[in-house]
Amino acid sequence: MTGTSDFEQYLLARRAAIDTALEAALPTPPTCPPRIAETTRYSVFAGGKRLRPILTLAAADAVVEAGHAAPVADGVTLAMPAACAIELIHTYSLVHDDLPSMDDDDLRRGRPTAHVVYGEGLAILSGDALLTQAFVVLAQPPPDAPPGFGRRQLRAITILAQAAGAAGMVGGQVLDLAATSNGGNGPGPDQLTVDATLRDIHERKTGALIRAAAVTGAILAGGNETAVDGVDRYAAHLGLAFQIVDDILDVEGSATDLGKTAGKDAATGKPTYPAVHGLDRSRVLAAEAVQAARAALADAGLGGRLTQIADWALTRSH
Amino acid sequence: MTGTSDFEQYLLARRAAIDTALEAALPTPPTCPPRIAETTRYSVFAGGKRLRPILTLAAADAVVEAGHAAPVADGVTLAMPAACAIELIHTYSLVHDDLPSMDDDDLRRGRPTAHVVYGEGLAILSGDALLTQAFVVLAQPPPDAPPGFGRRQLRAITILAQAAGAAGMVGGQVLDLAATSNGGNGPGPDQLTVDATLRDIHERKTGALIRAAAVTGAILAGGNETAVDGVDRYAAHLGLAFQIVDDILDVEGSATDLGKTAGKDAATGKPTYPAVHGLDRSRVLAAEAVQAARAALADAGLGGRLTQIADWALTRSH
Numbered sequence: 001m002t003g004t005s006d007f008e009q010y011l012l013a014r015r016a017a018i019d020t021a022l023e024a025a026l027p028t029p030p031t032c033p034p035r036i037a038e039t040t041r042y043s044v045f046a047g048g049k050r051l052r053p054i055l056t057l058a059a060a061d062a063v064v065e066a067g068h069a070a071p072v073a074d075g076v077t078l079a080m081p082a083a084c085a086i087e088l089i090h091t092y093s094l095v096h097d098d099l100p101s102m103d104d105d106d107l108r109r110g111r112p113t114a115h116v117v118y119g120e121g122l123a124i125l126s127g128d129a130l131l132t133q134a135f136v137v138l139a140q141p142p143p144d145a146p147p148g149f150g151r152r153q154l155r156a157i158t159i160l161a162q163a164a165g166a167a168g169m170v171g172g173q174v175l176d177l178a179a180t181s182n183g184g185n186g187p188g189p190d191q192l193t194v195d196a197t198l199r200d201i202h203e204r205k206t207g208a209l210i211r212a213a214a215v216t217g218a219i220l221a222g223g224n225e226t227a228v229d230g231v232d233r234y235a236a237h238l239g240l241a242f243q244i245v246d247d248i249l250d251v252e253g254s255a256t257d258l259g260k261t262a263g264k265d266a267a268t269g270k271p272t273y274p275a276v277h278g279l280d281r282s283r284v285l286a287a288e289a290v291q292a293a294r295a296a297l298a299d300a301g302l303g304g305r306l307t308q309i310a311d312w313a314l315t316r317s318h
Numbered sequence: 319m320t321g322t323s324d325f326e327q328y329l330l331a332r333r334a335a336i337d338t339a340l341e342a343a344l345p346t347p348p349t350c351p352p353r354i355a356e357t358t359r360y361s362v363f364a365g366g367k368r369l370r371p372i373l374t375l376a377a378a379d380a381v382v383e384a385g386h387a388a389p390v391a392d393g394v395t396l397a398m399p400a401a402c403a404i405e406l407i408h409t410y411s412l413v414h415d416d417l418p419s420m421d422d423d424d425l426r427r428g429r430p431t432a433h434v435v436y437g438e439g440l441a442i443l444s445g446d447a448l449l450t451q452a453f454v455v456l457a458q459p460p461p462d463a464p465p466g467f468g469r470r471q472l473r474a475i476t477i478l479a480q481a482a483g484a485a486g487m488v489g490g491q492v493l494d495l496a497a498t499s500n501g502g503n504g505p506g507p508d509q510l511t512v513d514a515t516l517r518d519i520h521e522r523k524t525g526a527l528i529r530a531a532a533v534t535g536a537i538l539a540g541g542n543e544t545a546v547d548g549v550d551r552y553a554a555h556l557g558l559a560f561q562i563v564d565d566i567l568d569v570e571g572s573a574t575d576l577g578k579t580a581g582k583d584a585a586t587g588k589p590t591y592p593a594v595h596g597l598d599r600s601r602v603l604a605a606e607a608v609q610a611a612r613a614a615l616a617d618a619g620l621g622g623r624l625t626q627i628a629d630w631a632l633t634r635s636h
Binding site: 031037175 | 414417459482483488
């Protein structure tokens, strides 16, 4: 119980630090019109778990603690801009995915979605602003940056933009839209094709950004290539575990617990792990993914909070 | 006539070089799903004038020619990624602005807009992909980059993201949406307020990206601060001239010439220079803006194609 409690305290403290940094990272009047400041804040401060930015900071800590990075005063300070950028991009993707022409969700984390409150036009623009602001944040020179830090920033920008764009998150949503509109039949004669599509969608739509979150943290903290590769493999498995558990929770959860319309995935014919593999097999796959994530860490001589985050991915209830 | 012809040849050659670079800059299967490769290309290769990327390359040329930059093999090569990034962002903004929940335009440059062809969901995602790809392109290390080029890239990324985001283009579209939905009464008792709103919308919505286009060209080519400042002031005036002429052409043009629904601005109550100031006064304001652009160039010891582009802004018929 002490371990759990310590980890929960850690999550709370990191969420608070990230929220403070996010507030400072968002555009503010009179630099921008008040309306866009309001709409972006509405979606960013909507009770998110901050999984991705916590992962960024944990990866930065891990490479420094394991001696895989040149000693720096504070890996977290160097990685915080990436943590914020990733949460801004994650939030933009939720705002656009919720639109009537996409997943058409009116409720997210128990609150009306942005287009319900502000209208479709402003919701689209709010997402656009969040995505763009991520790159403003990532390109800033941090105070006391070590020599050569600009190269790390450019590498982080490339990785994040590739993860968010046509090859990653946007591409995944394109495949998801197509799969959903095709009816998503669940397992059948071409189970292999369905499974491959499911993996492809998830790797692009959610996996790519989770990997980018962890990897940019490791890079900005100065991690060497062994550490960066280890963090990347860890995060690929972790992202899969998170997605499978999300799919399971959608089937099992109530609208109250999830703050969104439960069972919606099945109702819209969206391809999910429970729909393709069944609930029991999905739980096994999630546990295997977490084991693989832990093994990738161990191989690279990393651990600490990253291990706890992997365990949390499996046991969380929301 | 020889001068005009030479300038037109120059524009054609630059457009061809930019189109080749844009094709290479866009995401391609199997890295991305084929559908998103198709939708992004549909909008990028839709007969645009390529004003902004031409301006980027012309600014790079100008600072090198005037000796305001350290000698480099080819300022255009160094600036081409920014030229492409700016055209990708310009295209994304058109795709999103044309959406039914924004300006609701079915026709652009004589062709059906992206949401008409691919549906709203894919059009939104296509815009998202174009915006994100711009930062992939800008963050790449070019071959034979001079020492310290990474710092120029980070500066260009910051400028471009700020110009495109909540403080710039997105903010301008937010104000534009609000002004249009308020009915846009044209000149009246509070003409000063209307004029200030009109300027604010244009400076953010179109001016910011035109300034970023020119300034990033000057920065990436290695221009000193005098050159960068001169290019910035030039582009601020040029952007105003372009916008006023666009507004005039909307009133005067036919749907065939413009490739979009002429007179649409007035029909939707969108604030424009002719609506606020009348056609004759708008022509004077455009000519004054071009004069101011030329003066800013002369002050900084710059000229060449940038001067011709300013003159073209005034005399163009589409």
